[in-house]
Amino acid sequence: MYLKEKTIRILKIKNVVLTILAVGMLITCLYDVFDLLTYYRDDLDTAWHADTMKYSICFSIISVIVILVTELSRRMMYRATFYSSYFEGSLDGYIRFEDLAKVVGRPIWSVCWELRIYRMLYMNRYTLMPDNQDHQIELFSKRVSCECKNCGAQIEKREYFTGHCDSCGSSDLHAKVIAGDRFYSISSDVEQGVNRPSFYKNKHLKSKNVLFIILMALGLLVAIIMTFYVIDMVSKYNDSEYITAQILDSSNQLYSVDLVKKDMVQRMVFGTIIGTCMYVLVLRRVRRIRLIQATDDFSRIFARSNKPFLPSKDIQGYADQHGIRKVRNSIRMNYLQHCTLEIHEEMLQVALAKKIVKDTCPSCASPIVGAVDEEYVCQYCGHRIMGVIEKGDPR
Numbered sequence: 001m002y003l004k005e006k007t008i009r010i011l012k013i014k015n016v017v018l019t020i021l022a023v024g025m026l027i028t029c030l031y032d033v034f035d036l037l038t039y040y041r042d043d044l045d046t047a048w049h050a051d052t053m054k055y056s057i058c059f060s061i062i063s064v065i066v067i068l069v070t071e072l073s074r075r076m077m078y079r080a081t082f083y084s085s086y087f088e089g090s091l092d093g094y095i096r097f098e099d100l101a102k103v104v105g106r107p108i109w110s111v112c113w114e115l116r117i118y119r120m121l122y123m124n125r126y127t128l129m130p131d132n133q134d135h136q137i138e139l140f141s142k143r144v145s146c147e148c149k150n151c152g153a154q155i156e157k158r159e160y161f162t163g164h165c166d167s168c169g170s171s172d173l174h175a176k177v178i179a180g181d182r183f184y185s186i187s188s189d190v191e192q193g194v195n196r197p198s199f200y201k202n203k204h205l206k207s208k209n210v211l212f213i214i215l216m217a218l219g220l221l222v223a224i225i226m227t228f229y230v231i232d233m234v235s236k237y238n239d240s241e242y243i244t245a246q247i248l249d250s251s252n253q254l255y256s257v258d259l260v261k262k263d264m265v266q267r268m269v270f271g272t273i274i275g276t277c278m279y280v281l282v283l284r285r286v287r288r289i290r291l292i293q294a295t296d297d298f299s300r301i302f303a304r305s306n307k308p309f310l311p312s313k314d315i316q317g318y319a320d321q322h323g324i325r326k327v328r329n330s331i332r333m334n335y336l337q338h339c340t341l342e343i344h345e346e347m348l349q350v351a352l353a354k355k356i357v358k359d360t361c362p363s364c365a366s367p368i369v370g371a372v373d374e375e376y377v378c379q380y381c382g383h384r385i386m387g388v389i390e391k392g393d394p395r
Contacts, residue, residue: 001182220278340354368385
């Protein structure tokens with residue numbers, strides 16, 4: 001609702017393409033730099049003033065900048081997705097920066113700065129209010145009602161998901177939101193997640209874990225091979241028997257000691273660059289694997305709860321700031337599903353089994369056709385979409 005989804009899809013493709021090109025260019029340029037330094041090691045002044053050296057250094061710097069920018073863009077898109085999901089779950093239509101900062105684990109000034117940037121790049125349909133207001137973010141949603149699923153009676157928003165219907169005593173509550181000409185409903189189906197850890201995990205999580213382990217193993221294998229390759233070249237650098245054998249081998253076309261040593265240095269440089277890249281990739285995969293393992297723990301903890309909200313302090317083994325950061329990252333990476341971090345009663349809590357259904361009639365689940373307003377009636381079942389229309393007071 002609050003994401004520029006088409007823009008984000010295009011930017012994701014752009015980031016992948018630019019990262020591949022930049023990494024390839026960086027490896028090539030670094031190899032050229034070290035190749036020149038080793039080839040002209042007796043005359044470094046010539047190496048530094050060569051046109052190839054200038055171009056290689058220039059494009060290396062450009063490649064590093066591109067990689068950093070794409071990585072920053074990727075992280076920002078994850079955060080924008082996180083903000084959007086949080087905004088969609090709001091019933092008042094106003095969000096305090098103080099609450100949002102607690103949810104994302106960042107300073108208030110950082111959240112404010114990010115949302116100003118994201119409004120231009122990745123998000124829309126919200127307004128940043130003056131800093132002296134208690135509620136500083138006004139959302140696009142204009143009309144909200146909460147009702148009992150059982151009898152349709154109106155429910156106070158303060159009892160949303162946690163209270164009971166005064167008319168029938170049911171605790172099966174849900175909210176209906178109109179944002180512009182779009183409709184979506186929010187409900188809590190905690191029962192679906194009780195004793196079902198799989199409910200809170202991405203269905204592709206196991207396959208991702210297997211893929212990450214395979215990639216980590218392959219990367220580590222290549223890195224180890226390159227490490228031993230470089231060590232072997234270093235050990236043979238002053239080995240007269242090896243150098244003599246290389247000179248006598250006509251297929252190498254290395255007819256002097258100097259040419260053999262230059263070739264060995266080039267091989268060492270190549271092995272070092274490839275090995276370093278592999279070690280970096282392995283570390284990234286290790287972080288993802290550890291996050292998936294933490295996600296398994298979170299899903300089991302959440303599945304033991306039969307309440308719609310779980311205080312962060314009750315997440316066994318992950319109640320500290322480091323643990324909450326893992327919960328937050330698991331949600332951002334879409335490893336954890338059907339849950340969000342929210343502030344309720346001035347406390348950071350995990351909202352469990354929260355379900356948002358867009359453009360669907362809450363009565364018969366038929367698709368909503370055409371623009372929606374407070375008088376909209378479902379064309380299939382005749383159910384009126386909205387009852388009591390209300391938006392929270394920012395004061």
